[in-house]
Amino acid sequence: MQRLFEDWGDIDIIINNAGISKFSPITETGVEDFDQILSVNLRPAFITSRQLAIHRQSLSSPNPFGRIINISSTRYLMSEPSSEGYAASKGGIYSLTHALALSLAPWHITVNSISPGWIQTHDYDQLRPEDHAQHPSGRVGKPEDIANMRLFICREENDFINGDNMTIDGGMTKKMIYVE
Numbered sequence: 001m002q003r004l005f006e007d008w009g010d011i012d013i014i015i016n017n018a019g020i021s022k023f024s025p026i027t028e029t030g031v032e033d034f035d036q037i038l039s040v041n042l043r044p045a046f047i048t049s050r051q052l053a054i055h056r057q058s059l060s061s062p063n064p065f066g067r068i069i070n071i072s073s074t075r076y077l078m079s080e081p082s083s084e085g086y087a088a089s090k091g092g093i094y095s096l097t098h099a100l101a102l103s104l105a106p107w108h109i110t111v112n113s114i115s116p117g118w119i120q121t122h123d124y125d126q127l128r129p130e131d132h133a134q135h136p137s138g139r140v141g142k143p144e145d146i147a148n149m150r151l152f153i154c155r156e157e158n159d160f161i162n163g164d165n166m167t168i169d170g171g172m173t174k175k176m177i178y179v180e
Contacts, residue, residue, distance in 0.1 A: 001048060014068045022086070066109030070114075074172065093113055097165060110159055113166070116169065117173065135170035
């Protein structure tokens with residue numbers, strides 16, 4: 001980031017989107033595996049945010065605009081077996097976001113997170129009708145759904161959205177599922 005500050009003078013927007021997932025039974029998940037997931041998924045969001053804060057603190061003329069968007073996941077809220085590391089890292093992103101929103105406010109940097117649900121990044125046309133039908137919105141998500149929210153949050157006039165998490169999942173986390 002230091003090179004970017006030297007080349008550009010400042011950074012207005014950071015999207016923290018690093019992530020890996022390694023799903024394995026808890027009895028087969030080593031502490032090293034868990035640590036690696038946290039190190040890749042959570043630590044960079046802290047590092048980039050900290051670097052921006054240090055840089056902004058050093059500026060002689062304050063920049064009145066800044067946005068950080070952290071990518072969490074609906075897995076911070078709902079889980080399935082064998083996803084402990086991923087769920088913990090995305091829960092960490094969720095919590096880190098609201099803490100950073102308060103810490104970075106003096107530098108006019110808003111910090112929000114987006115929690116995607118099922119976003120199909122390839123072979124969308126290969127999805128089955130039942131894949132789409134399970135979503136209250138009637139379809140599986142696309143990368144553009146997340147991109148559109150990022151663009152909205154980054155608009156200059158949206159500086160009152162701060163410390164929040166936007167769930168983009170076609171309504172799945174609001175759907176009660178039960179078996180008769």
